[in-house]
Amino acid sequence: MARxxxxxxxxxxxxxxxxTTLPLSSDFLVSNLRVVQSIGQQLGRVLERQRxxxxxxxxxxELSHRVxxxxxxxxxxxxxxxxxxxxxxxxxxAFCARLMNLSAVYRHLSxxxxxxxxxxxxxxxxxxxxxxxxxxxCHLEGSEIWVSxxxxxxxxxxxxxxxxxxxxxxxxxxxxxTLGVRWQKVGPAQDDALxxxxxxxxxxxxxxxxxxxxxxxxxxxxxxxxxAKVERHFLGEGILVELTIxxx
Numbered sequence: 001m002a003r004x005x006x007x008x009x010x011x012x013x014x015x016x017x018x019x020t021t022l023p024l025s026s027d028f029l030v031s032n033l034r035v036v037q038s039i040g041q042q043l044g045r046v047l048e049r050q051r052x053x054x055x056x057x058x059x060x061x062e063l064s065h066r067v068x069x070x071x072x073x074x075x076x077x078x079x080x081x082x083x084x085x086x087x088x089x090x091x092x093x094a095f096c097a098r099l100m101n102l103s104a105v106y107r108h109l110s111x112x113x114x115x116x117x118x119x120x121x122x123x124x125x126x127x128x129x130x131x132x133x134x135x136x137x138c139h140l141e142g143s144e145i146w147v148s149x150x151x152x153x154x155x156x157x158x159x160x161x162x163x164x165x166x167x168x169x170x171x172x173x174x175x176x177x178t179l180g181v182r183w184q185k186v187g188p189a190q191d192d193a194l195x196x197x198x199x200x201x202x203x204x205x206x207x208x209x210x211x212x213x214x215x216x217x218x219x220x221x222x223x224x225x226x227x228a229k230v231e232r233h234f235l236g237e238g239i240l241v242e243l244t245i246x247x248x
Contacts, residue, residue, distance in 0.1 A: 074099070094164075101126065101160035102153075109149050117152035119145040119183050119194065126159035130167040131179070137172070142183035145194060147247065154222050155245070161215035162198055162241060170238050171200035177238070178202050186244065194245045200238025 078095055085091035104125045109117055120142055124135065131138050147155065163172070171177030183196045216232075223230045228245040 074102070097129070097164060098157075098160065100129065101156060104128075105153055105156035109152060115149065116146040117149065119147060119155070119196075122152060122156050123159060123181055123183070126156055126163050127179075127181075130163045130172050137178050139178065139180040141181070143185065145183060145185060145247075147194065151226065151245070151247075154226055158219050158222055158243065161219050165215050165239075166200055171202060174202055176202045185247070192247045194243070194247055196243045196245070198239075198241040198243075200240075202237060 081091055081095040081098065085094060105117075105122065108121055108125060120140070123140060123142075127135065127138060166172045166177075166179060171179045178201045180199045180201065181196070183194060185192050186195045187193045219230065223243065223245070226245050228243055230244075231242045233240040
């Protein structure tokens with residue numbers, strides 16, 4: 001009797017090399033994918049907290065530095081104001097005006113995230129407490145020039161002293177007095193400088209009072225710290241001041 005034919009094996013792999021891999025279900029893959037995603041999200045949150053802590057430390061250091069600088073500037077202003085004031089009323093008026101000027105420049109820098117400041121905005125902020133409404137007695141002209149925060153603070157202090165002097169002795173103290181301020185860049189591109197011209201008209205020039213006092217002492221000291229050049233001319237109608245400040 002003939003034997004039935006032998007069924008052939010479905011396993012075609014050589015002996016000893018049989019594939020033992022188990023088929024993976026879709027539920028198993030989804031479950032593992034969720035685990036990986038969860039781990040990734042947790043790592044992301046840890047890194048985010050670390051970056052936030054580093055940013056907080058940086059901000060605290062910057063705040064401490066700025067507060068220290070502000071207190072030093074305020075102390076210097078008060079000490080000099082006391083030295084040049086003849087009575088308490090003059091001290092209060094002068095110091096409060098300088099303090100408000102400091103506040104104005106800090107507010108402007110804060111609006112710009114303490115990066116840069118626009119020279120035209122600084123000029124208008126310094127003049128605003130002293131000039132006519134809408135700057136009617138001022139002729140302001142200049143291109144858009146941006147300066148660093150540290151230079152903005154120094155420049156604002158200079159402008160404030162000039163404006164306060166104009167209100168006390170110069171153009172703003174006279175009914176028909178006017179002021180012209182012009183600013184522009186000068187010099188080669190690789191070594192630009194800010195040139196600012198301040199000229200008063202229709203007033204008088206009290207040479208004795210203009211040459212002395214805290215205002216011009218501060219201007220001279222500030223321009224020196226900036227490596228700037230200042231020229232003052234006491235003319236018949238008012239004072240002419242020209243500043244050249246390196247922008248590098």
